[in-house]
Amino acid sequence: MGMAMSFYLGYNNVELLFTGWLINSPGEMVGACVGVFLLAVLYEGLKMGREALLRRSQVNVRYNSMTLPGTDGTVLMETHKTVGQRMLSPSHFLQTGLHIVQVVVSYFLMLVFMT
Numbered sequence: 001m002g003m004a005m006s007f008y009l010g011y012n013n014v015e016l017l018f019t020g021w022l023i024n025s026p027g028e029m030v031g032a033c034v035g036v037f038l039l040a041v042l043y044e045g046l047k048m049g050r051e052a053l054l055r056r057s058q059v060n061v062r063y064n065s066m067t068l069p070g071t072d073g074t075v076l077m078e079t080h081k082t083v084g085q086r087m088l089s090p091s092h093f094l095q096t097g098l099h100i101v102q103v104v105v106s107y108f109l110m111l112v113f114m115t
Contacts, residue, residue, distance in 0.1 A: 011025065016032050039105060039112075040109060046105065050095060053095055
């Protein structure tokens with residue numbers, strides 16, 4: 001049969017993401033819409049959570065910094081943590097894991113709206 005090339009407002013034999021997920025009733029369509037909505041809420045929550053973690057880690061780096069006078073009268077900031085130490089920190093691994101989950105969820109949402 002193939003995919004409809006125009007807006008399709010029916011609910012018979014609608015595939016959602018995978019061939020095994022068929023929608024055949026109005027209740028299943030409503031459930032699928034609620035599921036997609038919750039997936040979008042999860043995506044936004046991940047995005048906001050990652051931003052909050054990033055802000056918190058930036059504040060921690062700022063507190064670990066000290067000002068030093070520069071040679072030409074400027075003020076320099078010296079941090080006690082090196083980039084390698086920050087890259088191997090638990091908060092960076094958490095940020096990386098949350099970013100992977102966020103990307104996977106965003107691809108699922110993209111596939112839902114493309115089909």
